[in-house]
Amino acid sequence: MTGESNKAHSSVNRQALVDKIKTWARELGFDAAGITDVDLTDHEKHLDTWIKKGMHGQMDYMHKHGTKRTRPNELVEGTVRVISVRMDYSQENIKQAEKILKDSEIAYISRYALGRDYHKVIRTKLKHLAKRIEAEIGPFGYRVFTDSAPVLEKALAEKSGLGWIGKHSNLLNSKTGSWFFLGEIYVDIDLPIDSPASNHCGTCRNCIDLCPTQAIVGPYQVDARKCISYLTIELRESIPEKYRKQIGNRIYGCDDCQLVCPWNKFAQATNEKDFTPRAQLTDKKLVDLLDWSEMDFLKHTEGSAIRRIGYQAWVRNIAIGLGNAKSSNTVISAIKRKLLEDNLSEMAIEHLNWAIDQHA
Ligand code: B12
Numbered sequence: 001m002t003g004e005s006n007k008a009h010s011s012v013n014r015q016a017l018v019d020k021i022k023t024w025a026r027e028l029g030f031d032a033a034g035i036t037d038v039d040l041t042d043h044e045k046h047l048d049t050w051i052k053k054g055m056h057g058q059m060d061y062m063h064k065h066g067t068k069r070t071r072p073n074e075l076v077e078g079t080v081r082v083i084s085v086r087m088d089y090s091q092e093n094i095k096q097a098e099k100i101l102k103d104s105e106i107a108y109i110s111r112y113a114l115g116r117d118y119h120k121v122i123r124t125k126l127k128h129l130a131k132r133i134e135a136e137i138g139p140f141g142y143r144v145f146t147d148s149a150p151v152l153e154k155a156l157a158e159k160s161g162l163g164w165i166g167k168h169s170n171l172l173n174s175k176t177g178s179w180f181f182l183g184e185i186y187v188d189i190d191l192p193i194d195s196p197a198s199n200h201c202g203t204c205r206n207c208i209d210l211c212p213t214q215a216i217v218g219p220y221q222v223d224a225r226k227c228i229s230y231l232t233i234e235l236r237e238s239i240p241e242k243y244r245k246q247i248g249n250r251i252y253g254c255d256d257c258q259l260v261c262p263w264n265k266f267a268q269a270t271n272e273k274d275f276t277p278r279a280q281l282t283d284k285k286l287v288d289l290l291d292w293s294e295m296d297f298l299k300h301t302e303g304s305a306i307r308r309i310g311y312q313a314w315v316r317n318i319a320i321g322l323g324n325a326k327s328s329n330t331v332i333s334a335i336k337r338k339l340l341e342d343n344l345s346e347m348a349i350e351h352l353n354w355a356i357d358q359h360a
């Protein structure tokens, strides 16, 4: 991006443009959009502390880009504003989640991952939004993101007025709760900005007290190394034994801190068809998922975010679920059958053996 396009658009009525951007964002299927500047000074301090304490675990990408994450114009030169968007993924029956979590034979998959990979859905829509702006004002400098680069998405969204960062560290909103994804367009147009959202967590500490692994080590601070989402999705190695019992039947991510949040009773069901849960992933028995071969895994997770963890971590996670399942011949036979497969990693085998030991 250069300063050229900024100058070229000096005649544009910027408030009218912002109003149109918000309307187009809704027409494209986003649930809200807001505009902010690029000053993230306070957040930079918190991010630094988090990294210094090692709370990012093995997510090297959280620090390897230096200050690019907290200084948008170091990532994309010329950026002066950020258009933040949010897109709901909640389904009508989201409360069913609690029932599944209590059934040790069924696999619990985070609600966000049951449909099509949100990265693909949101990126495409953001590109359409940018093109729509271009059609109105002519060429300008921009880049679109959704969890795809060093971008401090929640801080930018909070500053854009889309919600506040809750004690569980997710962004939430008093009208819709927190079941939504975030995305951004970095732009070089000096648009009027929105006011930040105010915080309404009050004295509630449900998320802190009810987190299964006590990963929310203080309000607004999640130690990723303890978080089930990190352990089951980001960690590529063996999952420390001390967390395996608490993981229960959660084989991909965790939603507990959001399920216990009182604001989520206002959640809106998404209109996005791509987020419709896939039958092959919803309410499935752990034993049936363990029976999938690597080919089955690749086939059933095509276009899904789950594919990114790979087959060995998938088996590792299901093994933990089965180690925690009610003992039965079906469970033990399924684990033993899997151990006969010849392409398993040492990590997967170790978890399957651990699962067998739980039923001894
Ligand atoms: C790394 C990461 C993770 C890590 C670490 C989580 C975390 N809290 O950072 C892990 C793997 C654990 C994870 C899990 C999940 N993630 Co995630 N994740 C990210 C990612 C890539 C970066 C987040 C980040 O910047 N972390 C850095 C830390 C320092 O930020 P933070 O904890 O939020 O801390 C901020 C504030 O809390 C504040 N702060 C920190 N300390 C203190 C102390 C005090 C006293 C105060 C006042 C403030 C304060 O300042 C910090 C900087 O802004 C973003 C995408 C992106 N590029 O932004 C998605 C993202 C945050 N994840 C998302 C989702 C959906 C999830 C899960 C719900 C998925 C799931 N169901 O399993 C869980 C939720 C777990 C949780 N409670 O956070 C969504 C969240 C949408 C939303 N509504 O907020 C995002 C935005 C992706 C997206 N594009 O939609 N995630």
Ligand code: SF4
Binding pocket: 168, 210, 211, 212, 213, 214, 215, 216, 222, 226, 227, 228, 229, 254, 255, 256, 257, 258
């Ligand atoms: S996602 Fe689960 S493990 Fe992670 S902080 Fe929330 S409740 Fe705790």
